[in-house]
Amino acid sequence: MTTITTRTFDIVNVGTTANDGTGDGLRDAFIRVNSNFANITSTGFTAANIRVTKTLYITNTTNSSSVDSGALVIDGGAGIAKDLYIGGNLIVEGNTSTVEREIVSVSETITGNLILGNTYAPVANTSTGTTGQITWDGNYIYICVATDTWKRANLSTW
Secondary structure (H helix, E strand, O other): OOOOHHHOOOOOOOOOOOOOOOOOOOOHHHHHHHHHHHHHHHHOOOOOOOOOOOOOOOOOOOOOOOOOOOOOOOOOOOOOOOOOOOOOOOOOOOOOOOOOOOOOOOOOOOOOOOOOOOOOOOOOOOOOOOOOOOEEOOOOEEEEOOEEEEEEEOOHHH
C-alpha cells in the first residue's frame, strides 16, 4: 500500500494577500490541483484503503446499536496488529472463524448471557486442551484445568 503524505502534494501559492500578484496564476494553480488529484488517483487511494499513521480521533459520540451504526463503521474485515483497549461493552455478533479467544485481565464481569459455542468436546480426561478452556455437550460441561487435563460436571434438568 502506498502512503500519501503532505510532502507528495504540489502546494498552490496563494500569495500574501488577495490579488497582490505574488501567488500562482489561475492556470498554474489549477495545474497543481490537477496534479494533486492525479497523485491521489495513481496511488490507488480510495475510501477502501486509507492508512492512518498517527492517532486518529473520532469525536462523534454516536452510540452503536448494530454492526452498521455508530461513530465508526467498518464494512469488511479489520486487522488489529497491537493491543485493543475497549472502554465500554464488547458485543460480538455473528459467527467467528477463530475457535480460541483469550481475554487477559484482573477481572472480567459479564452482565447478561455468556453464550459458548460448542465446537469441541473432549473424548477423555487427557484430550488436547488449553488451561481455562470451557466447552460442553448434551450431557456435560468440560473445563480444562491444566494442559490436556479435563474435568467435567454432569448436566441435568430440574
